[in-house]
Amino acid sequence: MKAKRGREVLTGEHFWQGDYACAEGAIAAGCRFFAGYPITPATEIAETMARRLPEVGGVYVQMEDELGSMAAVIGASYAGLKAMTATSGPGFSLMQENIGLAAMTETPCVVVDIMRGGPSTGQPTKPGQQDVMQAKWGSHGDYEIIALTPSSVQEMFDLTVEAFNLSEIYRVPVFVMADEVVAHMWERVTIPSQDKIQIATREKPKASPGEYAPFQPNKNLVPPMANFGEGYHFYATGLTHDETGHPQTSSAEAQQKLVHRLCDKIRKNAGKIIRVQKTLLDDADVAVVAYGITSRAALSAVRDARREGINAGLLRLITLWPFPETHVSELAKQADAILVPEMNYGQLVREVERAAKATEVTLLSKLGEDPHKPTEILDAIRRTHR
Amino acid sequence: MSEELVHPLEGFLRKEMIPHIWCEGCGNGIILNSYVRALDELDLNLDKVVTVSGIGCIGRLSGYTNTDSFHTTHGRAIAFATGVKLANPELKVVVISGDGDLFAIGGNHFIHAARRNVDLQVICANNFNYGMTGGQYGPTTPREAWTTTTPYGNIEHPFNLVHLAAASGAVYVARWTTIHVRRLKEAIKKALQKDGFSFIEVVTPCPEIFGRYNKMRTGLDMMNWFRRVSEIRNHSDPAKAEITPERIVLGEFVDEEKPTYGQLLRNMISKVQEKQ
Numbered sequence: 001m002k003a004k005r006g007r008e009v010l011t012g013e014h015f016w017q018g019d020y021a022c023a024e025g026a027i028a029a030g031c032r033f034f035a036g037y038p039i040t041p042a043t044e045i046a047e048t049m050a051r052r053l054p055e056v057g058g059v060y061v062q063m064e065d066e067l068g069s070m071a072a073v074i075g076a077s078y079a080g081l082k083a084m085t086a087t088s089g090p091g092f093s094l095m096q097e098n099i100g101l102a103a104m105t106e107t108p109c110v111v112v113d114i115m116r117g118g119p120s121t122g123q124p125t126k127p128g129q130q131d132v133m134q135a136k137w138g139s140h141g142d143y144e145i146i147a148l149t150p151s152s153v154q155e156m157f158d159l160t161v162e163a164f165n166l167s168e169i170y171r172v173p174v175f176v177m178a179d180e181v182v183a184h185m186w187e188r189v190t191i192p193s194q195d196k197i198q199i200a201t202r203e204k205p206k207a208s209p210g211e212y213a214p215f216q217p218n219k220n221l222v223p224p225m226a227n228f229g230e231g232y233h234f235y236a237t238g239l240t241h242d243e244t245g246h247p248q249t250s251s252a253e254a255q256q257k258l259v260h261r262l263c264d265k266i267r268k269n270a271g272k273i274i275r276v277q278k279t280l281l282d283d284a285d286v287a288v289v290a291y292g293i294t295s296r297a298a299l300s301a302v303r304d305a306r307r308e309g310i311n312a313g314l315l316r317l318i319t320l321w322p323f324p325e326t327h328v329s330e331l332a333k334q335a336d337a338i339l340v341p342e343m344n345y346g347q348l349v350r351e352v353e354r355a356a357k358a359t360e361v362t363l364l365s366k367l368g369e370d371p372h373k374p375t376e377i378l379d380a381i382r383r384t385h386r
Numbered sequence: 387m388s389e390e391l392v393h394p395l396e397g398f399l400r401k402e403m404i405p406h407i408w409c410e411g412c413g414n415g416i417i418l419n420s421y422v423r424a425l426d427e428l429d430l431n432l433d434k435v436v437t438v439s440g441i442g443c444i445g446r447l448s449g450y451t452n453t454d455s456f457h458t459t460h461g462r463a464i465a466f467a468t469g470v471k472l473a474n475p476e477l478k479v480v481v482i483s484g485d486g487d488l489f490a491i492g493g494n495h496f497i498h499a500a501r502r503n504v505d506l507q508v509i510c511a512n513n514f515n516y517g518m519t520g521g522q523y524g525p526t527t528p529r530e531a532w533t534t535t536t537p538y539g540n541i542e543h544p545f546n547l548v549h550l551a552a553a554s555g556a557v558y559v560a561r562w563t564t565i566h567v568r569r570l571k572e573a574i575k576k577a578l579q580k581d582g583f584s585f586i587e588v589v590t591p592c593p594e595i596f597g598r599y600n601k602m603r604t605g606l607d608m609m610n611w612f613r614r615v616s617e618i619r620n621h622s623d624p625a626k627a628e629i630t631p632e633r634i635v636l637g638e639f640v641d642e643e644k645p646t647y648g649q650l651l652r653n654m655i656s657k658v659q660e661k662q
Contacts, residue, residue, distance in 0.1 A: 007662065033473050054658040059472045059651065064498040068465035071458060071495075075438075075469025078456060079477065083469070101459045228454040228470060229477050231433040235400070235449050237457035246403060247449065247457075 007055050009194040018156040018183040019086075022112055022176065023048035025160030026084050028197055031110070032058035033083035035072035037065055037091060040124040041180045042114040045086035066091035070098035074107045078236070080227035082164055086112035089131050090121060092138070099173055100139030103262060105236045106171035106215070106223060108202055110163045113175055114183040115343075117368055127180035127371055129292055129343040133350075135175050136321050142259050144266035146273060147175040147321040149291045153187035159318070165200035166273060170265055171222050177320060179343060181293040181371055209233060215258075216243040221265035266322055275318040276327050280306065284313030286384050287335040289328065289352050291317040293371045294341045301377035310385045320348065325355045332356035337384045339364060341372045360384075398422035398432070400452050407446055411597075411605020413564035413590030414444050417511055420567055420588075421482065422451065424574035435478045438467045440487035442518045443592075444511040447482050461492030464499045467506050475648050478507070478578065485512040486524040489545055493525070500554035500583045502647040507577045508585045510547060513592035521595035528630065532599045548624040551585040552640045558584035559624060559640035563612040564591060566636065573638065582646045589634060 009028045023045050034049040050060045063069040069085045076083040092113045102109055117123030118130045135147045146166050148159045163174040205212050205224040214234040215223045226232040239247040240255050248254030290298040295316040305312035338356055340349040341364040349363040364380045366372050408414045432453050439448035441460035448455035458466045463481045471479045488496050488510050515533050516522040523533040523540050530539045551559045558580050562570040577584035591608030602608045620637040627635035
């Protein structure tokens with residue numbers, strides 16, 4: 001079924017909520033399948049997809065839980081559609097099982113996690129950044145994923161498009177890790193015309209059905225992907241497998257080869273994947289490393305600090321995973337101190353410490369309230385500078 | 387020169403994956419055989435068939451079947467298959483998995499897919515226990531049966547799978563055993579031709595794990611039990627279709643029509659698009 005022209009991309013200026021912009025970004029990126037389960041503060045994404053997907057010929061299905069949602073997303077992706085789900089912490093925990101399956105079977109898919117306060121049911125309506133390590137380490141075994149973190153409603157649109165593109169290029173689950181504030185606030189958004197939005201689609205196999213090895217990688221370490229129903233008669237499994245897809249449950253060589261490739265296809269392409277934004281960092285003595293809504297308070301604080309004569313700067317992480325390690329280690333060589341404001345009790349700060357080596361790194365933790373105020377970050381910059 | 391002997395069903399199997407992992411006397415081979423014979427006799431386009439399984443002994447079946455196939459996480463075969471079918475309605479999506487996979491860890495997906503009437507064909511190999519992990523009790527283990535985790539006999543009440551399927555909304559429900567191979571194959575053919583959620587329970591021997599702890603050491607012992615106590619009661623009340631050591635009620639319990647989830651979904655999409 002074809003949609004009428006213009007309904008796929010709502011080109012123009014809008015005043016939108018973050019969750020809404022995320023859903024529109026997905027549709028603009030070509031997402032035509034959403035399986036989910038209602039959860040605060042991500043419900044508006046499901047509601048928007050339920051209304052919008054039928055308009056563009058897509059499928060919205062409300063599953064019985066997040067276990068099933070993630071499984072259905074993988075099935076839809078193998079059947080050839082760009083597919084996504086959206087959730088928050090408790091649902092993200094349930095999805096980890098099949099996120100592992102998606103990583104193992106190299107399924108292009110997008111998972112949006114609108115972060116609230118945890119652990120467990122926690123504070124459903126309050127913002128958090130408490131799932132950022134879970135995004136990397138949530139499922140068992142060694143694997144790599146990509147996680148992006150929007151800091152504005154505009155980025156809820158832009159980074160959701162990018163998430164689909166990266167998932168298709170690298171055949172990997174890509175997470176949009178937004179905090180509740182970015183998801184629920186309203187801002188002006190500019191949606192470009194359809195031809196200005198870059199769209200990536202999974203590489204199709206060149207081999208004939210008889211010769212196709214479904215997990216034989218291209219030079220980028222990513223296997224071209226056939227869809228179900230195209231005559232390839234291929235098999236995929238969550239078991240360790242060789243390039244033909246056949247289970248190899250006892251071979252050390254097969255295990256090493258597969259796990260290395262699943263990780264290396266992201267690690268070795270990290271330079272192409274990672275995006276950061278650097279503000280006033282050239283001569284910074286104090287650097288703030290921040291992401292999501294926190295980075296906007298940090299930007300304000302950095303500018304205020306400059307007015308006071310403190311050489312402060314901001315490294316905003318747009319990509320959380322793979323972690324922008326080189327950017328942080330270069331920063332650490334130059335700055336005397338690094339400040340990491342996070343809406344958790346210290347998560348990404350550990351990665352910053354690891355990359356910063358000897359440079360002093362300070363966590364500015366915030367839990368259970370509104371996000372950091374610029375003055376709180378400014379005070380921390382002053383203390384760090386002293 | 388001698389002519390190479392070719393099995394008529396060879397094209398339906400991934401030869402390079404065989405020998406299979408199943409034990410001597412296991413009924414999974416009969417289920418696989420019945421399934422591919424049904425595909426063969428219906429002359430379905432194999433390019434458009436997807437075979438999905440979960441985890442467990444029968445879970446390996448998707449790997450042996452020469453269709454597009456997927457071996458999911460434990461319990462999630464139906465949820466995965468729902469995604470496949472809704473994304474591409476042209477595909478015939480068949481889920482073949484075990485009693486533990488479909489009704490313990492995956493029970494929620496089963497009842498909801500049946501309720502929605504997603505166009506899936508679900509075949510359950512019911513061997514009364516978790517065979518792959520060495521024989522623990524599961525949701526279909528009979529009362530009093532001995533398993534490694536019921537060392538004093540099973541105190542749990544088992545599910546009646548055909549009753550559960552019927553109550554959840556399946557449009558086709560049948561139960562056969564692995565000695566009823568022709569009826570089983572015909573039931574699979576019927577299910578494959580039906581629109582909507584169909585369910586076939588196959589009572590199958592597990593002599594190596596379940597049988598030997600319950601006085602049925604060989605596949606033949608278990609098959610003899612099935613033969614001795616089976617009663618065919620077509621169109622009887624599935625609520626009364628018991629499985630006990632003394633009686634196994636078999637037959638076709640439900641065969642009805644109602645709109646599938648896919649049909650309702652596509653109708654809704656068409657209506658929404660017409661209004662634009």
